Amino acid sequence: MVIKVYNTLTHKMEVFEPFNPPIIRLYVCGPTVYDYTHVGHARTYVAFDAIKRFLKLKGFETVHAQNITDIDDKIIDRANKEGVSWRDIAEIYTNDYLEALEKLRIEVDFSPKATQHVDEMIDFISKLIEAGFAYESHGSVYFNVDKFLEYGKLSRRTKGEEWRQEEQFMREKRKPYDFVLWKKAKPGEPYWESPWGPGRPGWHIECSVMSCFYLGTKIDIHGGGTDLIFPHHENEIAQSEARYGVKPWVKYWLHTGFLTIKGEKMSKSLGNIIPLKDVFKEHKPEVLRLMLVLTHYRSTIDFSYELLEQYERIYDRLRSCVDLLIRIAHKENLNFKISNQDLKIAERIDEFLLGFIKSMEDDFNGAKAAPYLHDLISISYTSIIPSGKAELALRALNAFKRMNQVLAVLDDVFHTKGFEREFVDKLVKIVIDVRHMHRARGDYEVADKIRELLASLGIKVMDSKDGSTWSYV
């Protein structure tokens, strides 16, 4: 089955055909580390992580690079304001970012830092000057946009007036829309030595340099938030295609929709930025991740804690369901005797898995895939768990595992070691049995106390006429 993707470059849905299958080279524009990572960042990074995980599920091999911009005007400004070195600022927020990736189960193969690739950037810029695509002026270097005839093809801006950028350097630039590749250092600013004197790299150049350095000049997917289309990605294309003469340098440009707060974009001036560390105080990272993966990556998400709490319930239901299935699957009554009715259930499980995968094949549409996850949960509760049949539980678990390759919110449930799980099972069963003795004799005070104590360990006990079941909260 083919995968379809929406390409910002062509504004169309296209059949996904990587340059050199089964390898897929993926570059995602990472953060400038001058402040805490926020939910908007998470949206983009989780979206691309899910896309990558889905491609892996489909049998592709992926190489994923996501840069860290650790030198930039904003970092310098912040350092000056706080009276600390720019390196300290970069380090604090780099750590915050890496921690966020880990919590959200985002796996990146390369996290290159701009400051570690300054030599390559200087070389890249020199080559652009040699080829006539860039010029030195007053100790800075600018890209000569007029020389790159296809400028504007990604953002579909055709008029020069729409390209204005970095206007404060108008005295040095030939055209208002030329952009800086190398920025001359002012006194007191951090700098690196270069053929044009002390300075630091411009913002756009690092992504061109690092993506080509780690992934080569034929990149399958390049992504980021929609706000990066212009000027950042437009400039990256100009730099890279001018430098290497390759076309297209990137085959598929993918952009994530915004995450807004009460309908408005997060911004410093509105003061509505929600840092991840705040979200994680009360909510599990997996809940946020589940919400983000089950929303289409291009649509706007109007974030609210109420919305997140909806997914919290879904997450709890999912977890309990899988947990119960695992316990059934571990029973020793496997005989693979399956009735016709069981077979029908098994077929439906397969249908749900297939539906999930097909939905993801359609431009990684997590929102379209979500109902199949719900169907799988539902059939587990209505048919599989009550039946207590390990054969069916195993089949459902297999489907959940596949879905989880993309979702990545159940890793801890699946990774609990067999022995450990068995031991905990037996231990909890003993406690529950003891509680039953109290219940049988009507001593509900002790029974409730036991239930309460188990709950404090994250173990939820549920009584029914067939005895008690339990699961992790």
Added chain:
RNA sequence: GCCGGGGUAGCCGAGCGGUUAGGCGGCGGGCUGCAGACCCGCUUUACAGGGGUUCGAAUCCCCUCCCCGGCUCCA
């Protein structure tokens, strides 16, 4: 102003020419010592407004209204 993305039942949100997607919430019921979880039923034949094309439109075309984003830095 220009360029994008949208407006779908209380809320979130798929579908994008023909089988009442799904979830969340609410209400009622079942189960239960209580509670929770879970199950069943209802809320649900909804698609901004107007016109057109069609045997048939939430889906295509035209007009209007409204919301959000981008157009110096931003995931």
